[in-house]
Amino acid sequence: MNIDEIIKGRRTVKKFFSRSVTFEKILKILDAADHAPSTGNSQNWRFIIITDKKTKKSLVSICDNQKLIEESPVVIAVFSDNLKLKTLFGDKADFYGIQNCAAAIQNMLLKAHDLGLGSTWIGKFNEEKLKEILNVEFQDPQALVCIGYPERTNKLEREPLNYKIFYEKWGNKIRDTNLWPVSKYIPKVSNQVKEFIDRRIKRESNSK
Ligand SMILES: Cc1cc2nc3c(=O)[nH]c(=O)nc-3n(C[C@H](O)[C@H](O)[C@H](O)COP(=O)(O)O)c2cc1C
Numbered sequence: 001m002n003i004d005e006i007i008k009g010r011r012t013v014k015k016f017f018s019r020s021v022t023f024e025k026i027l028k029i030l031d032a033a034d035h036a037p038s039t040g041n042s043q044n045w046r047f048i049i050i051t052d053k054k055t056k057k058s059l060v061s062i063c064d065n066q067k068l069i070e071e072s073p074v075v076i077a078v079f080s081d082n083l084k085l086k087t088l089f090g091d092k093a094d095f096y097g098i099q100n101c102a103a104a105i106q107n108m109l110l111k112a113h114d115l116g117l118g119s120t121w122i123g124k125f126n127e128e129k130l131k132e133i134l135n136v137e138f139q140d141p142q143a144l145v146c147i148g149y150p151e152r153t154n155k156l157e158r159e160p161l162n163y164k165i166f167y168e169k170w171g172n173k174i175r176d177t178n179l180w181p182v183s184k185y186i187p188k189v190s191n192q193v194k195e196f197i198d199r200r201i202k203r204e205s206n207s208k
Pocket of ligand 1: 010013066156
């Protein structure tokens with residue numbers, strides 16, 4: 001698959017087949033995550049690979065009863081370890097921690113698709129309860145990523161890209177800002193007209 005096929009072909013999975021996923025493929029997905037960019041090369045992402053049925057069942061109840069979690073063969077919990085980030089960036093640590101992990105998660109989804117798998121990014125969960133279930137003390141929960149072979153995927157359409165793009169300043173929908181505002185050109189045009197009239201007058205007076 002080329003990059004466009006991977007990016008555009010990936011869709012959130014709504015239902016997984018029960019077929020299991022090899023550990024080799026899981027490692028490839030995490031290796032892709034580990035190649036994401038991160039502030040100060042902090043690589044603050046941490047992963048817990050969950051295949052245990054009982055654990056997955058307990059996760060459903062703290063994720064707004066999303067049954068998909070229980071049905072997916074593998075769930076990867078992503079946490080941010082902000083220790084290094086706090087030393088490097090102080091108050092900005094949490095902000096960067098989230099962004100770095102989001103980049104890693106997106107790599108996971110794309111790699112899963114590349115491997116013929118599907119994925120679902122789960123962001124709706126009780127943070128404290130998730131930490132409790134997985135014995136996490138200090139790290140910040142970011143997401144659960146469900147992985148498996150897709151039986152049914154999301155069908156939601158994209159809004160038009162044009163709706164989301166502005167040029168140079170918020171709200172400006174005209175691409176070549178040199179053309180806007182038109183008033184910028186009025187002095188230039190009026191000068192050219194004036195020069196043209198002056199030349200005509202001069203020519204005519206010379207010919208008399
Ligand atoms: C931060 C984040 C949290 C999300 N949380 C959930 C979730 O809890 N449950 C779910 O089914 N999908 C969740 N999604 C998936 C979105 O619903 C999905 O990406 C969106 O509908 C667009 O569909 P697509 O991924 O097929 O392009 C989440 C996505 C993101 C980026």
